Each structure stands twice: as C-alpha cells, then as structure tokens.
Amino acid sequence: MIKTGDKLICTSxxxxxxxxxxxxxxxxxxxxxxxxxxxxxxxxxxxxxxxxGICIHFDTMATKVRNAHFDKLNNQIYA
Structure with a gap:
C-alpha cells in the first residue's frame, strides 16, 4: 500500500x-x-x-518521453 509521504526511488x-x-x-x-x-x-x-509496479506513463503521440518507474523504499532502508 502506498500513502502520502512514502518515499519512492526512481528505477527508470x-x-x-x-x-x-x-x-x-x-x-x-x-x-x-x-x-x-x-x-x-x-x-x-x-x-x-x-x-x-509504480509508474508514470508518458506514452503520447506528441512526446517521446519514456515512462518513469519507481520502487517503494521501506523505512529501514531510507532511515
């Protein structure tokens, strides 16, 4: 589950x-x-x-921007 304030690391x-x-x-x-x-x-x-996974989709005909992918960091890794 993801909630406001969670930390995500960009993997792509x-x-x-x-x-x-x-x-x-x-x-x-x-x-x-x-x-x-x-x-x-x-x-x-x-x-x-x-x-x-967690993704921001940028697939449009007008742009050539790749999608961005993320993983959730658990509190122990980020602390």
Whole structure:
C-alpha cells in the first residue's frame, strides 16, 4: 500500500525523474492516481500502481518521453 509521504526511488528515469533519486508521494487524486513531485517549480505528474509496479506513463503521440518507474523504499532502508 502506498500513502502520502512514502518515499519512492526512481528505477527508470526520463527528462522529469532521475534514476536513483528519491521522491516523496504527494496527494492522492483518487484510489488509482497519486502525485509525485518532480522537484522543480512545484510541478508533479500522476503516478499509478498496478501489477507491473509504480509508474508514470508518458506514452503520447506528441512526446517521446519514456515512462518513469519507481520502487517503494521501506523505512529501514531510507532511515
């Protein structure tokens, strides 16, 4: 289960999220989508968690930005 304030490590980054960087889960939009701030100018993208993991999908015809993937850090690793 993911909740606001949890720490996520980026495992596959892109122009907005750096691989290996730790991000903090923001507000939940609904039971499926939640915010992950980019760390720049209060910007964020909506992430989701499904059977393949935690991901922000950027697959659009207009951009060539890769999806960003994350893993949840447990408190013992991050502390």
């Amino acid at each position: 980054g892109n122009d907005f999220y750096a691989e290996g960087h730790v991000y903090t889960v923001g507000d939940f939009v609904n039971d499926k989508f939640f915010e992950i701030p980019t760390g720049c100018n209060d910007e964020y993208w909506y992430a989701t968690r499904d059977s393949s």
